[in-house]
Amino acid sequence: MNKTWNNRAWWLVLPVFLMVAFNALVPLMTVVNYSVQETFGNNEFFWAGSRWFEDILRSDRFHDALLRSGIFTLLVLALEVPLGLGIALTMPRKGPWVSVCLVLMSLPLLIPWNVVGSMWNIMALPDIGLLGKAINALGINYNYTRQPISAWFTLVLMDVWHWTSLVALLCYAGLVSIPDAYYQAAKIDGARPWAVFRYIQLPKLRHVLTIAILLRFMDSFMIYTEVIVLTGGGPGNATTFLSIDLVKYALGQFDLGHAAAMSIIYFLIILFASWLFYTLMMRHQEQ
């Protein structure tokens, strides 16, 4: 076939290029710009090189926030993935209850994040909240505005409540797509429920679980709204995750250089972790 060369074809790429530039490149470059310069306003910039990056990477404040974010993400994943999978396995596959279950499951996902935060904020108040009062009535001293453990407990519980449905719905979709014949074949073989799960359901859910873990990792590692509404990062710095610390730098202290450098490091961590996750799980799948 004869190919016609026509440089005007480049114009066809222009709309996409503009969109991507507007969405991603321009904001990102602004951040990069701030991360290597010092400014006192008035559009005066002085070259700062890698100073902000070095500061951030050496600061205990950053390490602590990173550790908190990491622990939070691990906790949330360790709870939500098995729980979501379990719920998906017990949901009905046929009949009128399917839609009831699906609607109930998706309710938490439809609530705006700041509303979720406010709801739990009120519910967990130790003096008037349903949850707070109930826990205290059990004889456990619980106050999420004063005790770090209570604050963490409330946050993790809130996230599990908010997002387990997502994992459950994804797993459910995966389970429903397994042809009935697989279960029949296992039945004929006399396979026990555990074997059916281990050798049929789990392998067939690999893809879906990868996506669920990836989504939940990214979301929980970047959690901001619910935490700011519920605890505001406190008590003290007990629930100051990376995202919250970043906002403190940028808007609290107006320390744009550090904030920009931190944004980029934060972004790279998530990018790297996601890539690592994906490659590892996909490689495992190919074996």
Add this chain to the structure above:
Amino acid sequence: MPLELKGVTKRLGADTHIYPADISFADGSFNVLLGATRSGKTTMMQLMAGIQQPTTGEIWHGGKNMTRVAVQKRNVSMVYQQFINYPMMSVFENIASPLRVTGLAETDVKKRVGTAAELLRLTPMLDRKPSELSGGQQQRTAIARAIVKDSSLIFLDEPLANLDYKLREELRDELPKIFSGRSAIVFYATTEPHEALLFGGNTLTLHEGHITQYGPTAEIYRKPNSLTTARVFSDPPINVTKVVKKGKSLAVFNGEKWPLAGTATKLADGEYHLALHPHYVLPTTENGATGVVKGKVLVTEISGSESVVHVDVGGHTWVSQSHGVRPHKVGEAATFFADIGHALFFDSEGKRVS
């Protein structure tokens, strides 16, 4: 050990999937379940296997009532249209899986799997995962799994339907060999009449949940008891038309008159349904075909050395199937000749009379 169905029915809500079925299958027989999609083939198999429970009736096997016995205790195997294998297990482990539950010694497992793999030509692939195999090999693995444990009932539910043409032909040729010399009763569901003819054995024709006939395949093909069976067991579709027999001739469509031939000469005068396989409707008179079929060409299909021509004859579609490539154009007038000696005659209720 023969398998017997006694008044077996299956209803789901208001739908009847299987109407009362009374039938017996002999030990070691190969049975083709032939019928269109949704005629009840799969339901029938799952009832016999014990995957579904009949609404009424009993299933006896080897002199014992098995109706309420769980499927894993019935010693059955099943192969599906989809290629069903355990995705994380190697081909070896897949074939061995039915033996694992029985607690057979490892050396015996190896021997049995080896034999089954050899028979299905899977020996070089035993270490691979099902996803690394072609569709044909995946289905071979499923078949090997079905035969490895000496089941007394083996069910094959359209096992070749998802394979491409070449692989289908190949596996179809091997299947009779794979199942010959086994004491198991084999059931093979298909929508394709020519598959039933290729396998021989027995055929059970199903139509909308009714068993229309059961017996040796060739006999059912040549002498269907009813018009329904004749229709189920013909592809391209069998030609059917109303005729009036009077004296020595038949009045057919368009005022055309056909001379009588074959067994039809003994029929009493009256109205009948005449059915004629498409390969008895020919473009020439050379094989003693004398009944004139004049019409307008609707569709022509040429497959290799065969031509299938659909003709509109006064509102009825007639199909001719003959050797050779014939240059019929759509919309053109064409004349074919019916070999009346091979025609089947059915009475007004659809029962065969000649």
